[in-house]
Amino acid sequence: MQQPLDSVWTRQPRASKSSPTLSRGQIVRAALELLDAEGLDALSMRRLGARLGAGATSLYWHVAHKDEVLELVMDEVYGEVPLPDPETVGWQDAAVRFAYGLREALFKHPWAIPLISTRPSIGPNAMRLSTRMAAVFEQAGFTGMSLDYASSALLSYVLGAIAPEIAWRTTIDRSGLSSEELAAAMHQTVRQAARDHPELLERYERYTGHDVDVTRAISFDFGLTCLLDGMKVRLEQDAPATPEARRTRRT
Amino acid sequence: MQQPLDSVWTRQPRASKSSPTLSRGQIVRAALELLDAEGLDALSMRRLGARLGAGATSLYWHVAHKDEVLELVMDEVYGEVPLPDPETVGWQDAAVRFAYGLREALFKHPWAIPLISTRPSIGPNAMRLSTRMAAVFEQAGFTGMSLDYASSALLSYVLGAIAPEIAWRTTIDRSGLSSEELAAAMHQTVRQAARDHPELLERYERYTGHDVDVTRAISFDFGLTCLLDGMKVRLEQDAPATPEARRTRRT
DNA sequence: GCCTCTTCTCGTACGGTGTTCGATTTCACT
């Protein structure tokens, strides 16, 4: 038999006889603040310790590596996503709300995106989110493996859609320019970079004048609708004959 | 007017009177090898220089920051994605091939995923890829902004779907265990982590026995089909009446 | 051949990083 991998989630959070000055909760809260305020690169153990009025190495009593801090903080982000109840709003509405909720949470914590592709999300909040999504798609009429397929398809789309948005947003922040200033500067940069692709430039110019954030939201919604519509197609294919069968399949 | 942002792509690649020992091309090639062999953390300017038989700081003549190296290497990955021609295979087939091509390229270079969400992809290969995808969806019958929406929806799904796969794969590699060993170990870990979510555990157990890679591929295909089916729905909604109108719209 | 100017390489150094380890403090409980 194999011993379980040790992970933040399988190990107990260090006794907590009392909470003298440090604790897991305080650490993740401080880390979250630091990350939100100054981004991923700003999070160092020394700075994190300083923010808690503690030495850098004191953290290592409560946490094994820096990675564990990140894992804990990541799960905190998942915890911020509101979980709609498919029973009351219907599965499609629930899926849409869920997608937008995740999008919003990740916008609030842009540093989280690169972390997702680095370590698997198996914290309690991620799991809660996962089971709730399965419930949504069960309500829709999916069964067996398709439950997972549908869940992860939705999750995949949302994550993938947000990644480039975050990329732009962080380069904006790093450049120190305002959104409009950068739009102007970018106009020239893209013009130059795309000199071999005139039709791409043409498409790009179509964007100018529109509010970037609005355009992105529309784009997000477009893909989301497509994905859900495709799922509906799938459901109808699998159970085309009796529409009330789907309603009673639940349980 | 705004001056263009300076970026690797707008700046010329340093004279190249002759190529004494270093050049951009050699640097990106060496970086790619290093990244593929040992991962993102292994790429340091010192090690990269050493691999080229050069000092670490010599690189800074050809490249402004480490970030530029990463940007160049990222575009190299985009360059590996085969670009299907929608004229010959049809838009759906082209989209599917494209998706699988990107998936494969990213599997070969797992370190690339976290980079995507950090810096926008505006290298020449990324642009070539982007215009080709627009062509695919133009062939499908999309017009105007929907061209971009559809393109980025597909791209988003692929990226988002791959991210968690990479996450698992890299933790497997880091752990040093084989895929089966880790499956066994993970079984226990998940069992413990999911103790509050028995139905999730039940779903997880359904996986055991199946080949993980196959399951992932099926899952990937599921979402991809849903997305494309949803796009078809969209196309039919926008031009429901005359099916030959769609065929002639192209040009 | 020699000089000069540009192109390119490199050693050194600075301030920062994650983490180890042993000494030290703090604290609850007898």
Added chain:
DNA sequence: AGTGAAATCGAACACCGTACGAGAAGAGGC
């Protein structure tokens, strides 16, 4: 008050990205 565990901390190690200025290498004119 004393003791043992829990928690904190300082110093140190190896490594990182990069600024800077000294130097090597090569081309072109004389």
